[in-house]
Amino acid sequence: MSTVIKNGQLFIGDQIESGDLLIEKGKIVAIGQSLTGDNEIDAGGKLVSPGLVDVHVHYRDPGQTNKENVQTGSKAAAHGGFTTVGAMPNVTPVPNTPELMSEMVKNNQEHGVVHIMQYGPITTDEIGDKIPDYHGLKEAGCFALSNDGKGVQSAQTMYLAMQQAKKNNLVIAEHAQDDSLFNLGVINEGKKAEEFGMRPVTELAETTQIARDLLLAQKTGVRYHICHVSTEKSVALVRLAKKAGINVTCEVAPHHLLIADYDIPANDGNYKMNPPLRSKADQQALIEGLLDGTIDMIATDHAPHTQEDKAGGFAKAAFGITGSETVFSELYTYFVKIGVFSLTQLLKWLTAKPAEAFGLSQAGRIALGQPADIAIFDLNSCHKIAEADYLSKGANTPFTGDEVYGQTSMTIVDGKVVYQKEGN
Template identity: 65%
Template sequence: MSWLIKGGLVFYNDILSLTDILISEGKIAAIGHNLTADHEIDATGLLVTPGLVDLHVHYRDPGLTYKETVTTGSKAAAHGGFTTVGAMPNVKPVPNTAALLSKMVVENHKKGVVHILQYAPLTKDENSDEILDYQALKEAGAFALSNDGFGVQNAETMYKAMQKAAVNNLIVAAHAQDDSLFNKGVINEVDKAEKFNLPAISELAETTQIARDLLLAAKTGVHYHVCHVSTKTSLDLIRIAKKRGINVTCEVAPHHILLSQDDILTDDPYYKMNPPLRSKDDQMALIEGLLDGTVDFIATDHAPHAAYEKEGSMLNAAFGITGSETCFSMLYTKLVKTGIVSLEQLLTWLTVRPADLFNLKHCGRLVVGEPADIAIFDLNQPHQLQISEYQSKGKNTPFTGNIVYGTTAYTIVDGNIVYQRKEVA
C-alpha cells in the first residue's frame, strides 16, 4: 500500500518548497510532483518535515512507570512530531550490564511507537566511580553514554571514563553539576531565592564542571556533549573550546530559551527544573548561542512526574518539566512567528543537527529510500495547549493554557501513522 503526502510545504534538502512525498513499503519512494498512490494525505497549507529528533528524554521504564512508560512516553513524542528519541538510563535498575541494556533496547522497540535510542550509564548506577564495560554496552545497543541527573564528582573518574569512551567511539553526554556547589538548591541564585526563602543553586555548579570536563575532553579527544546548557558563562566556555578545536557539542532545552526566573511569580513547583531557570541575560545568551552556532541543537529533557510529586513548594517537589508535546508549537509560536529565528533554523536544530552530530543514520532528513519518518504540522490555526490532550503520564509543564501555532497534524513512523490529530481524523 502506498501513500502520497500531497501539497505540503516540505522541509527538504535544508529548504522549504511545495512538493509531494510518495511513501511505499514504509520508505520514502519519491519526492516531487505528478506522483500517484493508493491513498492521499492532503497537506495543503501544512508544513511537512522529517520526523523531529529529541536526544534527551526520560521514560522512567523500568522501575518508575508510575511517572511514565515507554508506551506513554513514545506516544507523547509522536504527539509532538518526534520520530526518534534518546532515552536516558536513570531507571530502576540502572542498565549497568549488557544484559539489562539489551532488555531495555528490546522493550523500547516492542512498546514504543517511535524509534527509541538508548543511553547507557557512564558509571555504575550513574552516581559511583565504577566505570562500566562500554564495549559490551555498545554491542548491546547503547548509542551514547550519560549519567544524566548526576554530575560526575570525581575528576579522575571522568578522565578515565572519557578515555574509555573515546576508545569505544562513544559520546559522553554530561549533566554538569558539582554537588559541593549545588548545595541542595531548588531555584536560581538571585532575588527569587530570597523572595521565596528557598535554597539557591549557584551557576558555578554547572560552569565549573563544564570547565573541568572541557580540559579532560581536550586531553582524551572524546566527543563531549553538554546536556541542557543554561548559563551565558557555560556558553562562553564552550565557544572558546570550539575555537580551540575541542570536540564538544551542546544542547539547550526549550524551557531555558522560552523562560527565565522572571517568569516565576510564586513558589510554583512546575517551574522547578535542573538546571533551574536562569536570568533574562542567560536566556538571551542561549538564543544568541543557537544563532551563532555555539549551541548545536535543541533537546527537550522531557521529565515526567506523578501529579503529587509536583505539588506544594519547590522545596520538596521533584525537579523536571515535560517537553515532548509542547516543544515545536511553543518554539514556533515564540521564536519563529515573532521573527527571532527562521523556520528553517528551528527545523535544522530539531532534525538535521542532532542526527548529524550524533552520527545517527536513517533520521533527521527526508531521503528517497530511507524510512518514512515524517511529521506534519498546522502552522495556521491557533490552538490552546490542554492537559486533556497530553499523551504523557506527566502533566508537569507551565506551558499548559498557552495559545500556540504549529500543532501536530500527523506523525508517521516507518510509513505508519502513529499520531493523527482528532480534527483531521
C-alpha cells in the same frame, strides 16, 4: 501499498518547497510534483518536516512507570512530532550490564511507537567511580553514555570514562553538576531565590564542571556533548572550546529559551527543573548561542512526574517538566512567528543537527531512501495547550493553557501513522 503525502510545504535540506512525498515499504522513494499512490494524505497548507529528533527524554521505565512508560512516553513524543528520541538511563535498575541494556532495548522496540535510542550510564548506577563495560553495553544496543540527573563528581573518573568512551566510539553526554557547589539548592541564585527565601543554586555548579570536562575532552579526543546548557558562561565556554577545536556539541532545553527565573509567578513546582530557570541575561545568551552555532540543538529533557511529586512548591517538588508535546508549537509561536528564529533554523535544531551530532544517519532528514519518518504541522491555526490532550502520563509543565500555533497534525514512523490529530 504506497502512500503519497500531497501538496505539503516540504522541509528538505535547507529549504522549504511545495511538493509531494511518495512512501513505499517504510521508505521515501520519490519527492516531486503530482505524485500518486494507493493512499493519499492531504498536507495542503501544512508543513511537512522530517520527524523531529530529541536526544534527551526520561521514560521512567523500568522502575517508575507510574510516572511514564515507554509506550506513553513515545506516544507523547509522536504527539509532539518526534520520531527519534534518546532515552536517559536513570531508571531502576540502571542498565549497567549488557543483559540489562538488552532488556531495555527490547522493551523500547516492542512498546515504543517511535525510534528509541537507549543511553547507558557513564558510571555504574550513575554514582561513584565504577565504569561499566562500555564495549558490552554498545554490543547490546547502547547508543551513547550519560549519567543525566547527576554529574560525575571525580575528575579522574570522568577522565578514565572519556578514554574508554573514545575507544568504543561512544558519545559522552554530560549533565554538568558539581554537587559541592550545587549544595542542595532548588532555585537559581538571584532575586527570586531571595524573594521566595529558598536555597539557591549557583551557576558555578554547572560552569566549573563544563570547564573541567572540556579540558578532559580535549586531552582524550572523546565526542563530548553537554546536556541542557543554561548559563551565559556555559555558552561562552563552549564557544571558546569550539574555536580551540575541541570535539564538543551541546543542547539547550526549550524552557530555558522560553522563560527565566524572573517569570516564575509563584511558588509553583511546575517551574522547578534542573538546571533551574536562570536569569534574563542567561536566557538571552542561550538564544544568541543557538543563532551563532555555539549551541547545536534543542532537546526537551522531557521529565514526567506525578502530581504528588510536584506538589508542595519549590522546596519539596521533584525536578523536571514534560516537554515532548509542547516544544515545537511553543518555539514556533514565541520565536519564529515574531522573527527571532527562522522556521528553517528551528527545524534544523530539532532534526538534522541532533542526528548529525549523534551519528544517527537514518534520522533527521527527508531524502530518497531514508526511512519515512515524517511530522506534519499546522502552522496556521491557533490552539490552546490543554492538559486533556497530553498523551504523556505527566502534565507537569508551566506551558498548559498557552495559545500557540504549530499543532502536530500527523506523525509517521517508517511509513506508519503513529499519531493523528482527531478530525484530521
